[in-house]
Amino acid sequence: MPASPIRKLVPYAEAAKKKGVKVYHLNIGQPDIETPQACLDAVRNHQMRVLEYSHSAGNESYRKKLVEYYAKNNIQVGANDIIITTGGSEAILFGFMACLDAGDEVIIPEPFYANYNGFAIQADVTVVPIRSNIESGFALPPIEDFEKAITPKTKAIVVCNPNNPTGYLYSASEMETLKEIVLKHDLFLFADEAYREFCYDGNHTSAMHLKGAEQHVVLMDTISKRYSACGGRIGAFVTHNREVLNAAMKFAQARLSPPYYAQILGEAAVDLPDNYFDSTRNEYKLRRDTLVNRLNQMPGVFCPNPGGAFYAMAKLPIDDCDHFCQWLLESFSHNGATVMLAPATGFYSSPGLGKQEVRLAYVLNADAINQAMDCLETALQQYPGRTN
Amino acid sequence: MPASPIRKLVPYAEAAKKKGVKVYHLNIGQPDIETPQACLDAVRNHQMRVLEYSHSAGNESYRKKLVEYYAKNNIQVGANDIIITTGGSEAILFGFMACLDAGDEVIIPEPFYANYNGFAIQADVTVVPIRSNIESGFALPPIEDFEKAITPKTKAIVVCNPNNPTGYLYSASEMETLKEIVLKHDLFLFADEAYREFCYDGNHTSAMHLKGAEQHVVLMDTISKRYSACGGRIGAFVTHNREVLNAAMKFAQARLSPPYYAQILGEAAVDLPDNYFDSTRNEYKLRRDTLVNRLNQMPGVFCPNPGGAFYAMAKLPIDDCDHFCQWLLESFSHNGATVMLAPATGFYSSPGLGKQEVRLAYVLNADAINQAMDCLETALQQYPGRTN
Numbered sequence: 079m080p081a082s083p084i085r086k087l088v089p090y091a092e093a094a095k096k097k098g099v100k101v102y103h104l105n106i107g108q109p110d111i112e113t114p115q116a117c118l119d120a121v122r123n124h125q126m127r128v129l130e131y132s133h134s135a136g137n138e139s140y141r142k143k144l145v146e147y148y149a150k151n152n153i154q155v156g157a158n159d160i161i162i163t164t165g166g167s168e169a170i171l172f173g174f175m176a177c178l179d180a181g182d183e184v185i186i187p188e189p190f191y192a193n194y195n196g197f198a199i200q201a202d203v204t205v206v207p208i209r210s211n212i213e214s215g216f217a218l219p220p221i222e223d224f225e226k227a228i229t230p231k232t233k234a235i236v237v238c239n240p241n242n243p244t245g246y247l248y249s250a251s252e253m254e255t256l257k258e259i260v261l262k263h264d265l266f267l268f269a270d271e272a273y274r275e276f277c278y279d280g281n282h283t284s285a286m287h288l289k290g291a292e293q294h295v296v297l298m299d300t301i302s303k304r305y306s307a308c309g310g311r312i313g314a315f316v317t318h319n320r321e322v323l324n325a326a327m328k329f330a331q332a333r334l335s336p337p338y339y340a341q342i343l344g345e346a347a348v349d350l351p352d353n354y355f356d357s358t359r360n361e362y363k364l365r366r367d368t369l370v371n372r373l374n375q376m377p378g379v380f381c382p383n384p385g386g387a388f389y390a391m392a393k394l395p396i397d398d399c400d401h402f403c404q405w406l407l408e409s410f411s412h413n414g415a416t417v418m419l420a421p422a423t424g425f426y427s428s429p430g431l432g433k434q435e436v437r438l439a440y441v442l443n444a445d446a447i448n449q450a451m452d453c454l455e456t457a458l459q460q461y462p463g464r465t466n
Numbered sequence: 467m468p469a470s471p472i473r474k475l476v477p478y479a480e481a482a483k484k485k486g487v488k489v490y491h492l493n494i495g496q497p498d499i500e501t502p503q504a505c506l507d508a509v510r511n512h513q514m515r516v517l518e519y520s521h522s523a524g525n526e527s528y529r530k531k532l533v534e535y536y537a538k539n540n541i542q543v544g545a546n547d548i549i550i551t552t553g554g555s556e557a558i559l560f561g562f563m564a565c566l567d568a569g570d571e572v573i574i575p576e577p578f579y580a581n582y583n584g585f586a587i588q589a590d591v592t593v594v595p596i597r598s599n600i601e602s603g604f605a606l607p608p609i610e611d612f613e614k615a616i617t618p619k620t621k622a623i624v625v626c627n628p629n630n631p632t633g634y635l636y637s638a639s640e641m642e643t644l645k646e647i648v649l650k651h652d653l654f655l656f657a658d659e660a661y662r663e664f665c666y667d668g669n670h671t672s673a674m675h676l677k678g679a680e681q682h683v684v685l686m687d688t689i690s691k692r693y694s695a696c697g698g699r700i701g702a703f704v705t706h707n708r709e710v711l712n713a714a715m716k717f718a719q720a721r722l723s724p725p726y727y728a729q730i731l732g733e734a735a736v737d738l739p740d741n742y743f744d745s746t747r748n749e750y751k752l753r754r755d756t757l758v759n760r761l762n763q764m765p766g767v768f769c770p771n772p773g774g775a776f777y778a779m780a781k782l783p784i785d786d787c788d789h790f791c792q793w794l795l796e797s798f799s800h801n802g803a804t805v806m807l808a809p810a811t812g813f814y815s816s817p818g819l820g821k822q823e824v825r826l827a828y829v830l831n832a833d834a835i836n837q838a839m840d841c842l843e844t845a846l847q848q849y850p851g852r853t854n
Contacts, residue, residue: 079720080716081715081719085522110516112516113514118515118517121509122510126506127500127506128500128501129501129697129728130496130696130697131696134470134473164552164725165721165722167720175588193721196719196720200717307517308518308723309518309723309726310725311699311722311723311724311726328469329584329588333555334555335697340517340725340727
């Protein structure tokens, strides 16, 4: 089991803070956006007397409410197509465990969300990466690359849209391409759509919109980013495939139930006004523009403009992003501050890739991002491992 | 992956309720005891603005508070010996994943908590059962039985104390026996002590009290039953073994964090008055006495007196407990009511065992237990598969 590439730097950040250095956290997808008051109030005002187990599939009232939420997104599902999970993490794990046998292969365009690897290892499944490139902004690799990677053991493709870590927003035509591949080779399409609402240049195409692929698609969802409710640990496993849902239910039953409190929060969230996401989206767009502009103004830095989520990948003039990110915390400060980034190597499973790249989560406000970019700009001038 | 033997009858219970039949739920460990007001209030009054991820090991403030809780139970641990988990379920899963390799064996006295099997399957570990008997009240099997079961692949023994499903309370000398076995064969001792406070006839000996076994013991704990907070999904993985803790941390990091809300609840629970458990314990003891007396008065029924937890196992004059429990829901009612029990076959991993036994959770008040026992007594007279 690998250590989390994002969390392994935490002790260095803690040490920096103990020295009195302010750390700008662009390393993790923990938004500073406030959780909607109506959601927090729903939990505060709930009149429970016993904090009971919920149904293993989650509270029925919440699942029914989610049906409304999905309908607003042109996704037609019933309450019985949904299992409430403990975070999006568990939805991914259930997908791997319910759909794949030990030794099966799952194709994932890299760079990809590092924890897919951890869940694959838990499920004894092999991740087969297909490379996407920073030069193309991390667009879907050509279909030939998928065809080359498919073996008799291939059972699924994972698509994270908009993407973590790249911020790439897959187009409708790219999603159609994925549909054709999964239909042709009878694969599952695991769709991680945690950032569905955060699209800045174009509309979101859900895997659940792909007509004819209903029995192949498993949606892995979460309220964490959508409502700034990461600590609630509530996600959803959604599919029209009854056999897959029944298999996932066995894992859901083994862990008894998802957490109760944040189901109350998630249920209230569906009743937020329809324009709720507008201000959040505008705020993230401002941050993205600030971040990407600053990065591309730095000599030797390249950052493609991400169309969604709240991540950007940047190529830096450095020898090794793991060294650099640790050095930022251990050996550098600028006006009493430094910046914490996620080394991109943790998002590639092919050894040696991503050594000059970092992921930046624009989860701080524009002022803080500017401060953090001041740190990064200065750091790149001082870093002993700078390349040309 | 097996379906949960406790939860698989749920659709029959739902159908009975739709017909207007009242169902007394003695089938699942969901107490009706109210969650302490101070715990619920701690959540209600928490002034969070962002529901953030907690640390992957859980909030430090909560872990420090748990150190106080354990000290009150003569268990000396530090905050860094603790990982907060998503329920006791995840603590068990982490233990299997962190300590055992695929194909390793874990010895568990049967009958045992059915979900151990599910977690073992997820971890690709083989459960080797050793039989305990209803005639002895499910005491620890003789040491020779353990010695016979140990192979080079054996890596751990699981002990649930007080026991679910049997209610058996292991004595200090039985715990010493387990210590000797794990030291002699260099095994882990996984200790599930979810019901630590619920002992009615004697004191609790924690596996963490076993001197000299500190590097072997992993405590798997939960607030679910202790504070009637099952829906919170908060447990703990506790060990002095640094290597094991570090391995478990990788799994903790992959799922990011445990749920935030119920950590607030758990932290407040440690400050409950020291006599908090007295009334709960007295209440459960009253229920146990009511249940066990009623059962043993029924012709052909035998129920050993359980020393702890809130479960009892009873031997009934029936052909097949799975048929019987389903029949109770599908085809029987008495004064408009029936009772839902857990078939014991789900708690045995040796095929064919437990066919005449059921588990009863005394999670309802004495009045309701009496009503439920009226149902059971009548049912045993009417059941077509009654044996002599």
